[in-house]
Amino acid sequence: MSASLAVSPYVLRIDAATETERIVAGIRNVVFRQLKRRGAVIGVSGGIDSSVVAFLCARALRKERVLALFTPETESSSDSLRLGRMVAEALGVRAAVEDITPILKAAQCYERRDEAVRKVVPEYGGGDRCKIVLPGVHDPQRYALFSVVVQAPDGQTKCVRLNAEAYLGIVAATNFKQRVRKMMEYYHADRLQYAVAGTPNRLEYDLGFFVKNGDGAADVKPIAHLYKSQVYQLAAHLGVPEEIRRRPPTTDTYPLEQSQEEFYFMLPLEKMDFCLYGKNNGIPAADLGPAVGLDTDQVQRVYDAIQAKRKAAQYLRAAPVLVGEVSEV
Amino acid sequence: MEMDNVAIAQEVRSFIAADYLLGHDGDLADSASFLEEGILDSTGVLQLIAFLERTYGIRVENEEVIPNNLDSISSVVEYVTRKLNGAATPQGCEPSAGNPGGGV
Numbered sequence: 001m002s003a004s005l006a007v008s009p010y011v012l013r014i015d016a017a018t019e020t021e022r023i024v025a026g027i028r029n030v031v032f033r034q035l036k037r038r039g040a041v042i043g044v045s046g047g048i049d050s051s052v053v054a055f056l057c058a059r060a061l062r063k064e065r066v067l068a069l070f071t072p073e074t075e076s077s078s079d080s081l082r083l084g085r086m087v088a089e090a091l092g093v094r095a096a097v098e099d100i101t102p103i104l105k106a107a108q109c110y111e112r113r114d115e116a117v118r119k120v121v122p123e124y125g126g127g128d129r130c131k132i133v134l135p136g137v138h139d140p141q142r143y144a145l146f147s148v149v150v151q152a153p154d155g156q157t158k159c160v161r162l163n164a165e166a167y168l169g170i171v172a173a174t175n176f177k178q179r180v181r182k183m184m185e186y187y188h189a190d191r192l193q194y195a196v197a198g199t200p201n202r203l204e205y206d207l208g209f210f211v212k213n214g215d216g217a218a219d220v221k222p223i224a225h226l227y228k229s230q231v232y233q234l235a236a237h238l239g240v241p242e243e244i245r246r247r248p249p250t251t252d253t254y255p256l257e258q259s260q261e262e263f264y265f266m267l268p269l270e271k272m273d274f275c276l277y278g279k280n281n282g283i284p285a286a287d288l289g290p291a292v293g294l295d296t297d298q299v300q301r302v303y304d305a306i307q308a309k310r311k312a313a314q315y316l317r318a319a320p321v322l323v324g325e326v327s328e329v
Numbered sequence: 330m331e332m333d334n335v336a337i338a339q340e341v342r343s344f345i346a347a348d349y350l351l352g353h354d355g356d357l358a359d360s361a362s363f364l365e366e367g368i369l370d371s372t373g374v375l376q377l378i379a380f381l382e383r384t385y386g387i388r389v390e391n392e393e394v395i396p397n398n399l400d401s402i403s404s405v406v407e408y409v410t411r412k413l414n415g416a417a418t419p420q421g422c423e424p425s426a427g428n429p430g431g432g433v
Binding site: 143144145146161162163164165167168308311312 | 371394399
Protein backbone atom coordinates (compact mmCIF):
# COMPACT_ATOMS: atom_id res chain seq x y z
CA MET A 1 0.00 0.00 0.00
CA SER A 2 1.44 3.38 -0.93
CA ALA A 3 1.79 6.08 1.68
CA SER A 4 -0.76 8.31 -0.04
CA LEU A 5 -3.37 5.55 0.01
CA ALA A 6 -2.45 4.60 3.56
CA VAL A 7 -3.33 8.02 4.93
CA SER A 8 -6.33 8.86 2.77
CA PRO A 9 -9.47 9.93 4.65
CA TYR A 10 -10.99 6.56 3.84
CA VAL A 11 -8.63 4.40 5.85
CA LEU A 12 -10.81 4.67 8.94
CA ARG A 13 -14.07 4.02 7.13
CA ILE A 14 -15.87 0.90 8.30
CA ASP A 15 -18.92 -1.02 7.20
CA ALA A 16 -21.05 0.17 10.08
CA ALA A 17 -23.79 -2.42 9.62
CA THR A 18 -21.37 -5.33 9.62
CA GLU A 19 -19.39 -3.93 12.55
CA THR A 20 -22.57 -3.36 14.51
CA GLU A 21 -23.66 -6.96 14.05
CA ARG A 22 -20.21 -8.19 15.02
CA ILE A 23 -20.18 -6.14 18.23
CA VAL A 24 -23.76 -7.04 19.08
CA ALA A 25 -22.93 -10.74 18.80
CA GLY A 26 -19.86 -10.15 20.95
CA ILE A 27 -21.78 -8.36 23.69
CA ARG A 28 -24.37 -11.10 23.77
CA ASN A 29 -21.72 -13.77 24.03
CA VAL A 30 -19.73 -12.00 26.75
CA VAL A 31 -22.65 -10.90 28.92
CA PHE A 32 -24.88 -13.96 28.71
CA ARG A 33 -22.46 -16.81 28.13
CA GLN A 34 -19.06 -15.81 29.52
CA LEU A 35 -20.10 -13.63 32.44
CA LYS A 36 -23.53 -15.23 33.07
CA ARG A 37 -25.11 -11.83 33.64
CA ARG A 38 -28.71 -10.97 32.83
CA GLY A 39 -28.19 -7.58 31.22
CA ALA A 40 -25.99 -4.49 31.27
CA VAL A 41 -25.62 -1.21 33.11
CA ILE A 42 -24.21 1.69 31.12
CA GLY A 43 -23.16 4.99 32.62
CA VAL A 44 -24.63 7.33 30.03
CA SER A 45 -23.05 10.77 29.94
CA GLY A 46 -24.78 12.19 26.90
CA GLY A 47 -21.52 11.86 24.97
CA ILE A 48 -21.01 9.93 21.79
CA ASP A 49 -19.20 6.92 23.25
CA SER A 50 -21.62 6.02 26.03
CA SER A 51 -24.57 6.66 23.73
CA VAL A 52 -23.22 4.23 21.14
CA VAL A 53 -22.56 1.61 23.80
CA ALA A 54 -26.11 2.01 25.11
CA PHE A 55 -27.52 1.56 21.61
CA LEU A 56 -25.34 -1.50 21.02
CA CYS A 57 -26.30 -3.08 24.35
CA ALA A 58 -29.99 -2.48 23.76
CA ARG A 59 -29.69 -4.15 20.39
CA ALA A 60 -27.67 -7.05 21.78
CA LEU A 61 -29.50 -7.75 25.01
CA ARG A 62 -32.96 -6.22 24.36
CA LYS A 63 -34.08 -2.97 25.89
CA GLU A 64 -35.63 -4.69 28.92
CA ARG A 65 -32.17 -5.84 29.98
CA VAL A 66 -30.40 -2.48 29.84
CA LEU A 67 -30.17 0.16 32.54
CA ALA A 68 -28.95 3.64 31.61
CA LEU A 69 -27.43 5.29 34.65
CA PHE A 70 -26.95 9.03 34.97
CA THR A 71 -24.54 10.27 37.64
CA PRO A 72 -24.56 14.06 37.61
CA GLU A 73 -22.74 16.14 40.19
CA THR A 74 -22.78 19.81 40.97
CA GLU A 75 -20.12 20.69 38.39
CA SER A 76 -21.59 18.61 35.55
CA SER A 77 -22.91 20.28 32.45
CA SER A 78 -26.71 20.28 32.49
CA ASP A 79 -26.52 18.98 28.93
CA SER A 80 -25.12 15.69 30.18
CA LEU A 81 -28.28 14.67 32.01
CA ARG A 82 -30.60 16.07 29.34
CA LEU A 83 -28.82 14.24 26.53
CA GLY A 84 -28.49 11.08 28.62
CA ARG A 85 -32.25 11.05 29.08
CA MET A 86 -32.62 11.56 25.36
CA VAL A 87 -30.67 8.33 24.77
CA ALA A 88 -32.73 6.35 27.27
CA GLU A 89 -35.98 7.64 25.80
CA ALA A 90 -34.88 6.92 22.24
CA LEU A 91 -34.10 3.34 23.22
CA GLY A 92 -36.96 2.80 25.62
CA VAL A 93 -34.60 1.44 28.27
CA ARG A 94 -34.92 1.91 32.02
CA ALA A 95 -33.00 4.81 33.49
CA ALA A 96 -31.88 5.88 36.94
CA VAL A 97 -30.36 9.08 38.26
CA GLU A 98 -27.79 9.06 41.04
CA ASP A 99 -26.64 12.52 42.05
CA ILE A 100 -23.13 11.82 43.30
CA THR A 101 -22.54 15.29 44.75
CA PRO A 102 -23.13 14.26 48.38
CA ILE A 103 -20.65 11.38 48.10
CA LEU A 104 -18.05 13.65 46.50
CA LYS A 105 -18.56 16.25 49.21
CA ALA A 106 -18.21 13.61 51.91
CA ALA A 107 -14.94 12.50 50.33
CA GLN A 108 -13.85 16.15 50.16
CA CYS A 109 -13.30 15.85 46.42
CA TYR A 110 -13.89 19.53 45.73
CA GLU A 111 -12.00 20.76 48.78
CA ARG A 112 -8.99 18.59 48.05
CA ARG A 113 -8.91 19.70 44.41
CA ASP A 114 -9.23 23.37 45.29
CA GLU A 115 -6.51 23.04 47.91
CA ALA A 116 -4.23 21.54 45.26
CA VAL A 117 -5.02 24.40 42.86
CA ARG A 118 -4.10 26.90 45.58
CA LYS A 119 -0.59 25.47 45.66
CA VAL A 120 0.04 27.37 42.42
CA VAL A 121 -2.79 29.94 42.52
CA PRO A 122 -3.00 30.93 46.21
CA GLU A 123 -5.95 33.27 45.67
CA TYR A 124 -8.11 30.54 44.06
CA GLY A 125 -11.60 30.25 45.56
CA GLY A 126 -14.75 32.24 46.00
CA GLY A 127 -16.53 31.33 42.82
CA ASP A 128 -13.44 30.81 40.68
CA ARG A 129 -13.55 27.89 38.27
CA CYS A 130 -10.70 25.82 36.89
CA LYS A 131 -9.56 23.17 34.47
CA ILE A 132 -6.19 21.69 33.58
CA VAL A 133 -4.83 21.82 30.05
CA LEU A 134 -1.96 20.58 27.93
CA PRO A 135 -0.05 22.67 25.40
CA GLY A 136 -1.01 22.08 21.80
CA VAL A 137 1.18 20.11 19.46
CA HIS A 138 1.89 23.36 17.63
CA ASP A 139 3.92 24.39 20.65
CA PRO A 140 7.48 23.40 19.73
CA GLN A 141 8.31 22.40 23.28
CA ARG A 142 8.74 18.72 23.73
CA TYR A 143 7.51 18.71 27.29
CA ALA A 144 3.77 18.28 27.49
CA LEU A 145 3.27 19.68 30.97
CA PHE A 146 -0.11 20.54 32.41
CA SER A 147 -1.17 24.03 33.37
CA VAL A 148 -4.21 25.07 35.35
CA VAL A 149 -6.57 27.61 33.83
CA VAL A 150 -8.44 29.61 36.46
CA GLN A 151 -11.40 31.78 35.61
CA ALA A 152 -12.66 34.41 38.06
CA PRO A 153 -16.36 35.19 38.34
CA ASP A 154 -15.81 38.31 36.21
CA GLY A 155 -14.51 36.11 33.39
CA GLN A 156 -10.83 36.97 33.75
CA THR A 157 -8.62 33.94 33.23
CA LYS A 158 -5.06 33.06 34.04
CA CYS A 159 -2.98 30.06 33.03
CA VAL A 160 -0.32 28.83 35.46
CA ARG A 161 2.09 25.95 35.07
CA LEU A 162 1.44 23.23 37.62
CA ASN A 163 4.09 21.85 39.87
CA ALA A 164 4.19 18.13 40.56
CA GLU A 165 2.42 18.32 43.91
CA ALA A 166 -0.42 20.45 42.57
CA TYR A 167 -0.85 18.40 39.40
CA LEU A 168 -0.96 15.08 41.22
CA GLY A 169 -3.25 16.51 43.89
CA ILE A 170 -5.74 17.87 41.36
CA VAL A 171 -5.83 14.63 39.40
CA ALA A 172 -6.11 12.47 42.52
CA ALA A 173 -9.03 14.53 43.80
CA THR A 174 -10.95 14.70 40.53
CA ASN A 175 -10.50 10.94 40.07
CA PHE A 176 -13.06 10.57 42.85
CA LYS A 177 -15.68 11.49 40.28
CA GLN A 178 -14.98 8.59 37.93
CA ARG A 179 -14.55 6.16 40.79
CA VAL A 180 -17.79 7.13 42.50
CA ARG A 181 -19.62 6.87 39.19
CA LYS A 182 -18.28 3.35 38.71
CA MET A 183 -19.23 2.45 42.27
CA MET A 184 -22.83 3.43 41.52
CA GLU A 185 -22.79 1.46 38.27
CA TYR A 186 -21.69 -1.64 40.14
CA TYR A 187 -24.32 -1.07 42.81
CA HIS A 188 -27.01 -1.35 40.17
CA ALA A 189 -25.19 -4.16 38.37
CA ASP A 190 -25.05 -6.20 41.58
CA ARG A 191 -28.67 -5.50 42.36
CA LEU A 192 -29.82 -6.62 38.91
CA GLN A 193 -27.17 -9.29 38.21
CA TYR A 194 -26.07 -7.23 35.25
CA ALA A 195 -22.63 -6.62 33.75
CA VAL A 196 -21.16 -3.13 33.57
CA ALA A 197 -20.45 -2.02 30.03
CA GLY A 198 -17.49 0.33 29.72
CA THR A 199 -17.40 3.04 27.11
CA PRO A 200 -13.79 3.78 26.12
CA ASN A 201 -12.94 4.14 22.46
CA ARG A 202 -9.59 3.10 21.04
CA LEU A 203 -7.85 6.42 21.71
CA GLU A 204 -8.88 6.34 25.34
CA TYR A 205 -8.17 2.67 25.87
CA ASP A 206 -4.80 2.66 24.12
CA LEU A 207 -3.48 5.94 25.50
CA GLY A 208 -4.80 5.63 29.03
CA PHE A 209 -7.44 8.33 28.97
CA PHE A 210 -9.30 6.78 31.87
CA VAL A 211 -9.10 6.48 35.62
CA LYS A 212 -7.88 3.20 37.02
CA ASN A 213 -10.75 1.58 38.92
CA GLY A 214 -12.90 4.46 37.71
CA ASP A 215 -14.13 4.71 34.16
CA GLY A 216 -11.41 2.20 33.29
CA ALA A 217 -13.30 -0.48 35.19
CA ALA A 218 -15.94 -2.55 33.41
CA ASP A 219 -16.92 -6.11 32.56
CA VAL A 220 -17.07 -5.57 28.82
CA LYS A 221 -15.76 -2.76 26.60
CA PRO A 222 -17.64 -3.01 23.31
CA ILE A 223 -16.00 -0.14 21.39
CA ALA A 224 -12.44 -0.17 22.77
CA HIS A 225 -11.15 -1.34 19.37
CA LEU A 226 -12.75 1.53 17.43
CA TYR A 227 -11.11 4.83 16.51
CA LYS A 228 -13.16 7.85 17.47
CA SER A 229 -14.24 8.55 13.91
CA GLN A 230 -15.43 4.96 13.65
CA VAL A 231 -17.56 5.46 16.75
CA TYR A 232 -19.22 8.38 14.96
CA GLN A 233 -19.87 6.15 11.95
CA LEU A 234 -21.53 3.60 14.20
CA ALA A 235 -23.55 6.35 15.88
CA ALA A 236 -24.96 7.46 12.55
CA HIS A 237 -25.81 3.89 11.61
CA LEU A 238 -27.47 3.18 14.96
CA GLY A 239 -29.55 6.35 14.91
CA VAL A 240 -27.96 8.10 17.89
CA PRO A 241 -29.70 11.49 18.14
CA GLU A 242 -28.04 14.14 16.00
CA GLU A 243 -27.56 16.57 18.88
CA ILE A 244 -25.36 14.00 20.60
CA ARG A 245 -23.43 13.30 17.41
CA ARG A 246 -22.76 17.02 17.01
CA ARG A 247 -21.78 17.68 20.62
CA PRO A 248 -18.06 18.44 21.02
CA PRO A 249 -16.43 15.76 23.21
CA THR A 250 -15.82 16.98 26.74
CA THR A 251 -14.44 15.41 29.87
CA ASP A 252 -17.20 16.96 32.01
CA THR A 253 -14.82 16.67 34.95
CA TYR A 254 -13.78 20.24 35.78
CA PRO A 255 -15.92 23.27 36.58
CA LEU A 256 -14.58 25.02 33.49
CA GLU A 257 -15.55 23.19 30.33
CA GLN A 258 -12.61 21.19 29.11
CA SER A 259 -12.28 19.62 25.69
CA GLN A 260 -10.71 16.19 25.51
CA GLU A 261 -7.77 17.44 23.49
CA GLU A 262 -7.01 20.05 26.14
CA PHE A 263 -6.92 17.38 28.75
CA TYR A 264 -5.19 14.62 26.94
CA PHE A 265 -4.89 14.53 23.22
CA MET A 266 -3.24 17.85 22.28
CA LEU A 267 -4.96 17.69 18.87
CA PRO A 268 -8.50 17.69 17.50
CA LEU A 269 -9.75 14.16 17.81
CA GLU A 270 -10.05 13.55 14.08
CA LYS A 271 -6.38 14.40 13.65
CA MET A 272 -5.44 12.32 16.66
CA ASP A 273 -7.30 9.40 15.09
CA PHE A 274 -5.14 9.64 11.99
CA CYS A 275 -1.97 10.02 14.01
CA LEU A 276 -2.76 6.93 16.06
CA TYR A 277 -3.58 5.06 12.87
CA GLY A 278 -0.31 6.24 11.34
CA LYS A 279 1.67 5.21 14.39
CA ASN A 280 -0.04 1.81 14.52
CA ASN A 281 0.61 1.16 10.85
CA GLY A 282 4.20 2.36 10.65
CA ILE A 283 3.46 5.36 8.44
CA PRO A 284 6.44 7.78 8.51
CA ALA A 285 5.72 11.16 10.06
CA ALA A 286 6.67 12.88 6.80
CA ASP A 287 4.01 10.91 4.90
CA LEU A 288 1.26 11.44 7.45
CA GLY A 289 1.83 15.18 7.89
CA PRO A 290 0.09 16.41 4.73
CA ALA A 291 -2.99 14.28 5.45
CA VAL A 292 -3.49 15.85 8.87
CA GLY A 293 -2.26 19.37 8.21
CA LEU A 294 0.82 19.06 10.41
CA ASP A 295 4.49 19.30 9.61
CA THR A 296 6.80 16.35 10.07
CA ASP A 297 8.15 17.55 13.42
CA GLN A 298 4.65 17.97 14.80
CA VAL A 299 3.60 14.49 13.71
CA GLN A 300 6.77 13.09 15.21
CA ARG A 301 5.95 14.81 18.52
CA VAL A 302 2.52 13.20 18.46
CA TYR A 303 4.07 9.81 17.67
CA ASP A 304 6.45 10.27 20.60
CA ALA A 305 3.59 11.30 22.86
CA ILE A 306 1.58 8.25 21.82
CA GLN A 307 4.52 6.03 22.69
CA ALA A 308 4.96 7.69 26.07
CA LYS A 309 1.25 7.60 26.93
CA ARG A 310 0.95 3.99 25.81
CA LYS A 311 3.78 3.08 28.12
CA ALA A 312 2.30 5.00 31.04
CA ALA A 313 -1.08 3.38 30.40
CA GLN A 314 0.33 -0.09 31.04
CA TYR A 315 -0.01 0.59 34.75
CA LEU A 316 -3.57 1.81 34.32
CA ARG A 317 -4.62 -1.32 32.46
CA ALA A 318 -2.74 -3.78 34.66
CA ALA A 319 -4.74 -6.21 36.76
CA PRO A 320 -3.53 -6.73 40.32
CA VAL A 321 -0.26 -8.63 40.13
CA LEU A 322 0.33 -11.63 42.37
CA VAL A 323 3.78 -12.28 43.73
CA GLY A 324 3.08 -15.95 44.37
CA GLU A 325 1.36 -18.59 42.28
CA VAL A 326 -2.26 -19.56 42.87
CA SER A 327 -2.49 -22.47 40.48
CA GLU A 328 -6.10 -23.36 41.26
CA VAL A 329 -7.56 -20.27 39.56
CA MET B 330 26.41 31.59 44.83
CA GLU B 331 29.30 29.48 43.65
CA MET B 332 28.86 25.75 43.20
CA ASP B 333 31.07 23.42 41.40
CA ASN B 334 29.67 21.56 38.43
CA VAL B 335 30.80 18.22 39.76
CA ALA B 336 28.81 18.75 42.95
CA ILE B 337 25.68 19.76 41.02
CA ALA B 338 26.02 16.75 38.74
CA GLN B 339 26.33 14.46 41.73
CA GLU B 340 23.26 15.92 43.41
CA VAL B 341 21.16 15.65 40.26
CA ARG B 342 22.41 12.11 39.66
CA SER B 343 21.50 11.18 43.24
CA PHE B 344 18.01 12.63 42.83
CA ILE B 345 17.42 10.76 39.58
CA ALA B 346 18.89 7.56 40.95
CA ALA B 347 16.90 7.64 44.17
CA ASP B 348 13.53 8.47 42.64
CA TYR B 349 13.69 6.97 39.15
CA LEU B 350 16.42 4.34 38.94
CA LEU B 351 15.77 2.49 42.18
CA GLY B 352 19.14 3.59 43.50
CA HIS B 353 21.14 2.26 40.54
CA ASP B 354 22.77 4.96 38.45
CA GLY B 355 25.88 3.14 37.28
CA ASP B 356 24.85 3.03 33.63
CA LEU B 357 23.44 6.53 33.35
CA ALA B 358 25.70 8.68 31.19
CA ASP B 359 25.79 12.40 31.89
CA SER B 360 24.58 13.03 28.35
CA ALA B 361 21.77 10.41 28.37
CA SER B 362 18.37 11.83 27.50
CA PHE B 363 15.90 11.42 30.36
CA LEU B 364 13.01 11.30 27.88
CA GLU B 365 14.53 9.01 25.29
CA GLU B 366 15.81 6.61 27.94
CA GLY B 367 12.36 6.51 29.48
CA ILE B 368 13.70 7.77 32.81
CA LEU B 369 11.41 10.77 33.27
CA ASP B 370 7.85 11.23 32.10
CA SER B 371 6.05 14.56 32.26
CA THR B 372 5.34 14.17 35.97
CA GLY B 373 8.99 13.33 36.48
CA VAL B 374 9.97 16.56 34.75
CA LEU B 375 7.73 18.45 37.17
CA GLN B 376 9.40 16.69 40.07
CA LEU B 377 12.85 17.47 38.70
CA ILE B 378 11.85 21.14 38.49
CA ALA B 379 10.66 21.06 42.10
CA PHE B 380 13.95 19.47 43.15
CA LEU B 381 16.03 22.13 41.38
CA GLU B 382 13.97 24.98 42.83
CA ARG B 383 14.16 23.53 46.32
CA THR B 384 17.83 22.57 46.22
CA TYR B 385 19.32 25.60 44.49
CA GLY B 386 16.84 28.29 45.42
CA ILE B 387 16.18 29.13 41.79
CA ARG B 388 12.93 29.77 39.97
CA VAL B 389 12.57 27.70 36.78
CA GLU B 390 10.69 30.05 34.49
CA ASN B 391 8.12 28.80 31.99
CA GLU B 392 10.33 29.60 29.02
CA GLU B 393 13.13 27.59 30.57
CA VAL B 394 11.15 24.35 30.78
CA ILE B 395 12.63 22.86 27.62
CA PRO B 396 14.70 19.74 26.96
CA ASN B 397 17.78 21.84 26.21
CA ASN B 398 17.83 22.73 29.88
CA LEU B 399 16.46 19.66 31.60
CA ASP B 400 16.85 16.49 29.56
CA SER B 401 20.15 15.11 30.85
CA ILE B 402 22.49 15.47 33.80
CA SER B 403 24.83 17.56 31.64
CA SER B 404 22.11 19.92 30.45
CA VAL B 405 20.74 20.32 33.97
CA VAL B 406 24.21 21.14 35.31
CA GLU B 407 24.75 23.75 32.59
CA TYR B 408 21.32 25.22 33.20
CA VAL B 409 21.66 25.39 36.98
CA THR B 410 25.12 26.90 36.65
CA ARG B 411 23.79 29.59 34.33
CA LYS B 412 20.95 30.33 36.72
CA LEU B 413 23.22 30.53 39.75
CA ASN B 414 25.50 32.87 37.83
CA GLY B 415 22.54 35.00 36.82
CA ALA B 416 23.18 34.44 33.14
CA ALA B 417 20.52 34.76 30.47
CA THR B 418 18.66 31.58 29.66
CA PRO B 419 17.65 30.18 26.28
CA GLN B 420 14.37 31.48 24.92
CA GLY B 421 11.39 29.18 24.70
CA CYS B 422 7.63 29.55 24.58
CA GLU B 423 5.78 31.86 26.92
CA PRO B 424 2.38 30.46 27.87
CA SER B 425 -0.35 32.88 26.97
CA ALA B 426 -2.65 33.68 29.88
CA GLY B 427 -6.15 32.49 29.22
CA ASN B 428 -5.20 30.44 26.20
CA PRO B 429 -6.30 26.96 27.22
CA GLY B 430 -4.02 25.15 24.83
CA GLY B 431 -1.06 27.41 25.15
CA GLY B 432 0.24 26.80 28.63
CA VAL B 433 3.48 25.08 29.31
